[in-house]
Amino acid sequence: METLRCHPKSRAYAFLVARDALVHPVCPAPGSRSLGRASQELGRAAGAFFIPSSYSVAACGVRHSSFSSPSRLLDRLVRRYAETKDSGSFLLRNLKDSERMQLLLTLAFNPEPLVLQSFPSDEGWPFAKYLGACGRMVAVNYVGEELWSYFNAPWEKRVDLAWQLMEIAEQLTNNDFEFALYLLDVSFDNFAVGPRDGKVIIVDAENVLVADKRLIRQSKPENWDVWYESKFDDCDKEACLSFSKEILCARATVDHNYYAVCQNLLSRHATWRGTSGGLLHDPPSEIAKDGRLEALLDECANPKKRYGRFQAAKELREYLAQLSNNVR
Numbered sequence: 161m162e163t164l165r166c167h168p169k170s171r172a173y174a175f176l177v178a179r180d181a182l183v184h185p186v187c188p189a190p191g192s193r194s195l196g197r198a199s200q201e202l203g204r205a206a207g208a209f210f211i212p213s214s215y216s217v218a219a220c221g222v223r224h225s226s227f228s229s230p231s232r233l234l235d236r237l238v239r240r241y242a243e244t245k246d247s248g249s250f251l252l253r254n255l256k257d258s259e260r261m262q263l264l265l266t267l268a269f270n271p272e273p274l275v276l277q278s279f280p281s282d283e284g285w286p287f288a289k290y291l292g293a294c295g296r297m298v299a300v301n302y303v304g305e306e307l308w309s310y311f312n313a314p315w316e317k318r319v320d321l322a323w324q325l326m327e328i329a330e331q332l333t334n335n336d337f338e339f340a341l342y343l344l345d346v347s348f349d350n351f352a353v354g355p356r357d358g359k360v361i362i363v364d365a366e367n368v369l370v371a372d373k374r375l376i377r378q379s380k381p382e383n384w385d386v387w388y389e390s391k392f393d394d395c396d397k398e399a400c401l402s403f404s405k406e407i408l409c410a411r412a413t414v415d416h417n418y419y420a421v422c423q424n425l426l427s428r429h430a431t432w433r434g435t436s437g438g439l440l441h442d443p444p445s446e447i448a449k450d451g452r453l454e455a456l457l458d459e460c461a462n463p464k465k466r467y468g469r470f471q472a473a474k475e476l477r478e479y480l481a482q483l484s485n486n487v488r
Contacts (some may be wrong), residue, residue: 290302386411
């Protein structure tokens with residue numbers, strides 16, 4: 161173990177970091193954005209908490225009328241925010257001004273530590289374990305090699321990883337807590353695989369949008385109950401995704417996570433580091449001849465039927481589970 165200490169001006173706390181930790185930046189470098197302007201934006205007296213589109217936005221519908229308005233998501237963020245002396249407080253107004261501003265600036269500039277604390281790995285969420293923060297840096301545990309390292313792994317291994325990825329997409333979309341966590345940046349570098357248990361973990365949670373599905377059902381915004389189908393994006397760049405944050409925040413049934421995993425990781429449309437074909441490239445001849453896997457992947461990435469992705473994702477999870485069991 162080694163002690164990592166912050167510069168006094170960083171207003172952060174010293175903490176212990178395991179040697180197998182990964183460290184990522186939390187906030188922007190000084191001068192990259194006027195803190196005075198950001199403070200003015202964050203200090204508005206009422207209305208929806210809004211961060212300009214150039215920032216990563218962690219939460220839908222967080223309101224701050226003196227931050228006393230009820231919000232399940234805001235309560236969860238404040239209650240689990242570790243960088244305060246009174247960690248566990250239920251109300252943002254109970255925090256000191258400096259702690260409140262630190263939390264809000266973190267939410268504005270890089271919400272990753274808030275996502276990792278609010279949806280921790282020890283409660284079953286598929287994220288790397290949060291260890292602490294120091295100034296503009298956040299430390300998480302080292303999980304293992306990135307998913308990209310398994311691109312040419314044996315077929316049996318790739319099938320298991322693909323099944324886990326679809327299970328992650330399902331868990332983040334539908335869970336007992338009624339929070340939907342949408343992955344806005346999906347690439348082979350944002351996932352890692354444990355060397356011992358082979359478990360797939362999200363190691364980059366900087367671009368995760370959290371929506372309170374219970375709140376959506378209660379507030380009933382326009383078209384809230386219309387199923388939302390993400391649009392396939394056949395762009396000429398790697399890891400492309402097409403989405404609307406406004407729609408993701410206003411619909412109760414969304415296929416975004418299935419679309420993101422299928423298009424950018426599993427299907428023939430996935431491209432990364434000059435390669436194509438996705439994680440499930442070059443299947444055994446009997447599976448290729450059967451054609452079911454390719455059909456499900458295509459429908460999941462670029463559906464031809466209305467709401468086809470929802471059904472294709474369900475069937476793909478079941479089929480991958482079957483293949484994974486057959487090769488063990």
